[in-house]
Amino acid sequence: MSDINVLPAGDQAAVLEFENRIDPDINSKVRAADYYLWHGSELEGLLETVPTYRSLLVYYDPVVWDFESLKSVLLNIEEHLQEVAIPNPETLEIPVVYGGEYGPDIDYVAEHNNLSVEEVIEIHHSAAYLIYMLGFVPGFPYLGGMSQQIATPRLENPRTQIPAGSVGIAGSQTGIYPLESPGGWRLIGRTPLKLFDPTKDDPFLPKPGHYLKFYPISEQEFKSYG
């Protein structure tokens, strides 16, 4: 049996922890455990779960559960994961207009890495990124799998206002700003898609444990979106 642990997080939540590493295989266990709890286990009294890199926060109804009984269920969860067919992760396609006013830092990213702008775009959009988790602000995906070839340090002076949909690089991470906010990421492009749209039945485009891929579009295509 693998390295698995359950810790109390107050009197109404518990944390199920897998190995203490950032690793796609470990994250897929988090996703499987999460999926099993909601779609296979038929357990009552679970209120909400928060899947992250290597752990799952489980909020429970204290009328139904006490920590010890939930802990014993969660400790044995790996034995039950076969009982439910876990769908393959999906890949979310994100259109991006690279460079220009939409990605004012793309020249810097290219220079910093001794690449052409075209090479930066090619490297950035050819990878499939694992959505390890969402957090920070609603709909913000923590993505894994960016090539070190385009890694670039953050801005020394963060911008006070970054438009929603901006795609950026910070160190060896890439990400998308779902909402207009301040931030220090190097901006290389922008997507016309809304990652977070509270008016939709399904308000969040990125889902934890799934994959995300960028594809380049022209400025004209960008403007023709909704």
Add this chain to the structure above:
Amino acid sequence: MQAIKVLEPGPFTTVQDGGRFGYQRYGMAPAGAMDEVAYRLGNLMLGNDANAASLEFTLKGPRLEILQDTILVVTGGRCVINVNGNQEYSVYEPIVVKANDQVEIEWITEGVRGYVIVQGGLDVPVVMQSRSTYLRGKIGGVEGARLRGGEELAVLEEHGSLGRALPEDRWPLYQPPFVIDVIMGPQTDFFTEEGIKTFLDGDFQISEAADRMGYRLTGPEIMHVDKADIISDGIPLGAIQVPGHRQPIIMMKDRQTTGGYPKIATAASYEIYRLGQAKPGDGLSFKKVTLEEAKEKKDGFDKWYQELAEYVTQPDDGKKHFRVIVDDKSYFVSIKEID
């Protein structure tokens, strides 16, 4: 039909209900009333759904113009409610108001947050199953923002029957210093034995950096064994993080849903409403309880709340209630006519 107009919002006022659940996995905090006890009791008193939307104000309440005859109540932090400049009411007392009345809610003198609850509950748009304002997500309430003044707010028409005022000797207390029960974990092992002792024995104070997201405390330094970061994980309500600056932060209703600081302990669920009434400058310390002790205290808390809830939902028994000041002390007096 618009029921109230916000003439002046006060220092910080938002629309809140019971919260928006099920979206923490997408990075969305639940938001919701910080002091659920005061918030729910007010709704029950007016015959509203316990989760009806209200105005949550901080430090001082709003000034309102009443647009249609209705009933309202202010609950939570102690304050005086002035109607038309010549009638004074207390918290936890239903107030019958008429169109064109002016309602001014004074500064809070105990606690820090209050609720203006209008019969029926505020009818702002439901966004993702809740009316709560979540500022960081720019959703809920009035355009996802704090009130700025000038808003006209509608109420829902349906409600149950009016209950009765809660006498002063039964009002929840919010007197500092606060001693808050905590359950150790999930990352207590990131702290030295001395650090854990400092956390449990130390006297802390709520700093100015305290809002609906969380409260940063100041006090003795809590030492980590080594690093002050973890691989980011979920942050439960009431989690107490200790970043590299070694000062604890209590995570509240608008918290980030995930974070990379180790959490030394988590406040017990029955302490959250009191934390919601703690303000900058208040003293605060932590008391370790086991999960069994927390369960027992939670049962006691539930019983206490249930009794209050049952009391306020009963119809008035014909008694009249007065606030009387004798020798500078305030009394809540109930008088019944016996012909």
